[in-house]
Amino acid sequence: MTKGRSSTAAARARLLATAVFLGAATVSAPFLTPAFAQSFSFSNVVVEGNVRVDPATILSYAGISRGEEVSAAALNDAYQRIANSGLFETVEVVPQGSTLIIRVAEFPIVNIINFEGNRRLKDEELAALVQSQARRVYSPSTAESDAAAIAELYRVQGRMAATVTPKIIRRTDNRVDLVFEVTEGRVVEIERLSFVGNRAFSDRRLRQVLETKQAGFLRTFIRRDTFVAERLELDKKVLTDFYLSRGYIDFQVLDAGAEVSRERDATFVTFTVREGLPYSIGNVTTVSEIEGVDAAEFADVQRIRTGQTYTPLLIDNNITRMENLALKKGLNFVRIEPRITRNDRGQMVNVEFAIVRGERVFVERIDIEGNATTLDQVIRRQFRTVEGDPFNPREIRQSAERIRALGFFSDAQVNAEPGSGPDQVVVNVDVEEQPTGSLSFGLTYSVNSGTGVNVAFSEANFLGRGQRLGLSLNVGTDNQNSSFNFTEPALLGRDLSFSVGAYYRTSDNQNASYDTRNIGFTTGIGFPLGELSNLDLRFRLSEDKISNYDGDSPILIAESDRGALRTVSLGYNYEYDTRVSGLNPNGGILLRFGQDFAGLGGDTEYIETTALALAETRILNEEVTLRAVFEGGAITSLGGNISRVTERYFGNSKIRGFEANGIGPRDLGAADQDALGGNMFAVARFEADFPLGLPEEYGITGGAFLDIGSVWSLDNTAGIGTVDDSFIPRATVGFSVFWTTPIGPLRFNFSHALKKEDYDKEQSFDLTISTQF
CATH class of the missing domain: 3.10.20.310 (membrane protein fhac)
Incomplete structure (x- = not known):
């Protein structure tokens, strides 16, 4: 193999020889012809060695005409122009009397491009980086640039010691094979x-x-x-x-x-x-520097108080509230200017919100580039501003954050530039798309349901419209679960989400003496009620069936005899969450309340009410998280109907330390003593998450928990004295190990029941995929 740089070295040697020859001619010329020593004149120019490049092209690079007097420096310049064209491996400019000979050797044609030594990166990945191409003229500088690009890709992946050397293998007919020899090195x-x-x-x-x-x-x-x-x-x-x-x-x-x-x-x-010192909010005032604008009205919409931790987000949120009020009042070009003064002795920050008149600048247009898949409208609806509206820099910054939060782009830059006039600006949006879909095949495991096979497809930006699509199929030892869901996040271009879904579930598990089948169709809409609250409205059409019951419980026999029952329900769910977008970085609260009303048709009639309240905070330099969760639900049957086991609560995953269907009302007079579930449940969970002293990069932390709760109440216990459906609390304590792994966050629970009934089924160890509320 011959290095690509060898030809360049030879060319430089010939250039030096030519320069020496021309210098010698210049030095000796005064002794021969004193009047004309510094110039040459050629009656003929001959080009030799060229095969693909036309002689006229070479002469154009040289810039020397027949009969024209040229100096030695001009000849050197001609050489430089021909050599720098990148077309020739060697160049010689040789004066012979009245004839100038330009002798060239063209660069060879690249026959093939190969990569050797690469194991971590595929040839296809490297080929996408290089500019050198087969059946094109070989260029040493381009090959060196390609080698540097490949080395940079390895460097980004942590292999800083990687080296890439371009080499050529000479073939016949002035062809070469270009080989990039890669030494990957170890990951740094x-x-x-x-x-x-x-x-x-x-x-x-x-x-x-x-x-x-x-x-x-x-x-x-x-x-x-x-x-x-x-x-x-x-x-x-x-x-x-x-x-x-x-x-x-x-x-x-x-x-x-x-x-x-x-x-x-x-x-x-x-x-x-x-670090410096932490500061909190001191005095908060609001002043108006615009005639006719009442500062008190703007102060009323503020959500800031003395003693709060000072954060830029707190100030920005209050400015946004006041600027939104100005827009509602029809006050254009009004800006809220925060004026901060520090009280270093008290570690306080005094804030004055000044209502001032802003510049009269309008948005001329919004230009979007880089979105090959995502439609423009998906990006544009993240803006609260349209063409012709007053320009608000804060709104543009917030729009940029909303675009990045979509998760469709690896990079999104939003900048404002001067427009066609002094009162116009152009908003440029430059995005770089990233994959948004996934197709997964895997194995699942649960202590309760055993092993299973899972196939799932998800797309967060379906057809580039910002829509979410999901399909999943889970086949386990005791059950099957398949589902479909689709969500349009901006129905009719508004902040209104629309969703539709369907599911099919069957169970044949060891925790009951009967099989179940559930088929359902759901649809709904959701919209924000405020900055931290959201309301969802939903509709459900389902059919639930109990079959193959081989026990002797009168309750389950009666319920299985009813066959498949259809349910038509309407419901709503209200949620208020301060953990993500709230102003307390150390914690927050989550409130949920929902109801479903069944009886608009079908075979069932009831009202189901659920509620959840969560509060969490960080202590001890934010290394320990304390969490309290209160959750409950109630099913109220109407019209003389009674609830069925497919509708009732069992406390599964609500109270740890018990098997699936391990607590709640149970027919003790039946041979199988199957759990019957309850119309009501309530639970209080107290948790603490903390480090275990292991290196943080291991992703292993610990936790402790205390669960107290119960499942109770049935509709159809009359005449059955062996069933106790009264409120009987259970309590468990335990220790958890959290492990963040590439397959998901795992949670290992080791628990012990402090209070239980004799017929309860305990579970001292449980392995689950950790979930979030």
């Missing part, structure tokens, strides 16, 4: 991620904030533990946001540096920070 992982200058928060807590992670024993699966220099800028930003949201207004990242080990197989990343 982050061996230690540390902080200097942090006092309020531990290294462990700050590592949870960063996108970059330390390498642990899951290093085979975790891609974020490889060192990527560009990721440090994102880490600096999220670290700054973390401190600012907690009142540290003077926080700075002084330095974010990385050192590579001598063996170049590990990186040590250190963030040097200056």
Whole structure:
């Protein structure tokens, strides 16, 4: 093999020889012809060695005409122009009397392009990077650039020691094979991620904030533990946001540096920070500098009070409320200007909201680029501003955040530029799309339902319309579950979601002496009621059937004899959640309340009411999370109907420490003593999540819990003395291990029942996929 740079070295040698020849001619010329020593004149120009390139093209690069007097420097310039054209491997410019000979050797044609030594990256991935092409002229500079691009791709994936060398293999007919020899090297992982200058928060807590992670024993699966220099800028930003949201207004990242080990197989990343002190809100005032605008009206819509932790988000949210009020009142070009004064002694920030007149600037147009799949309308509806509206920089920034929150784009930049006039601006949206769909095949496992096979398809941006589509099929040892769901998030272009779904479920489990079949169709709409609240309206048409009951419980015999029952219901669900978009970064609350009214048709008639209240907070430098959950439900039968076992509650997953169908009313007089479920349930769960002292990158934390609750109440116990459906509380305590793995967050529960009934079925160990409320 011959390196691609060898031809360039030969060309430079010939250039040096030509320059020496021309210099010698220049030096000796004064002794021969003093009057004309510095110039040449050629009556003939001959081009030799060219095969594909036309002689006229070469002469055009040379720029020398017959009979024209040229100097030695001009000849050198002609050589440089021909050599720099990138068409020739070697160039010689040789004066011979009145004839100028231009002798060239054309670069060869690339026959094929190969990659050798690459194992981690496929040939197709590397081929997409290179600019060199088969059946095109070989260019050493392009090959070097391609090698650098391949090495950069390896560097981004953490292989900083990777080297790529372009080489050529000479073939006949002036052809070459271009080969990129790759030495991948080892992944350069982050061996230690540390902080200097942090006092309020531990290294462990700050590592949870960063996108970059330390390498642990899951290093085979975790891609974020490889060192990527560009990721440090994102880490600096999220670290700054973390401190600012907690009142540290003077926080700075002084330095974010990385050192590579001598063996170049590990990186040590250190963030040097200056925390400062936390500040809270002091005096809050509102003033108006616009005649006729009452500041008191704007003060009434504020949600800020003295003593709150100062955060930029708190200020922005209140500015947004006041600017929205101005729009409702028809006040255009009104801006809310926050004026901050510090009281360093009291660690307080006094805020004055000034209502001022803004510049008269309009949005001329909104240009969107980079969206090959996503429709323009999906991006445009994230803007509250349209062409012709007054320009509001804050609204544009919030629109950019909404676009990024869609999850459709790996990058989204929104910038405003001057328009066609001084009072016009153009909003440019530049996005880079990313995959939004997934097709998964896998195995599932549950202590209660055994193993199963799962096939699922999901698409978050169906046909580029921002719609969500999901299909799933789960076949287990004891049950089958298939479902379909579709959601349109912006029905009729409004902030109104529309959903439709269907399901088919069957069960044949060991926890009951009967089989069930559930078929259903659901649809609904949802819309926000406020910044933190949402309301969903739903409709359900379903058919539930109990079959193959082989027990002797009079209650279950009567219910199975009724066959398949159809249910038609309307319902609603209200939710208020401050955990994500609220102003307290250390916690929040979640409230849910819903009802379903069955009886508009079909065979059942009842009202089902459910409620949930959750509160959580972080303590001990935010390393421990405390959580309390109160949940309950009630089914009230109407019109002389009685509830069936397919409708009632069993407390499954509500109270830990018991098997599925392990608590609640039970017919003790029956041989199988199957659980009957209850029309009511209530539970209180108290949890604490905390670190176990293991490295954070392992993704393993611990938890403790206390569950207290009960399932009770039946409609059809008359004359059956062996059933006790009264309120009987159960209580369990336990310890949990949370493990964040590539297949999902696993939760291992070890529990012990403090209070139970003799017929309850305990479960001291449980493995589940951890879920969120």
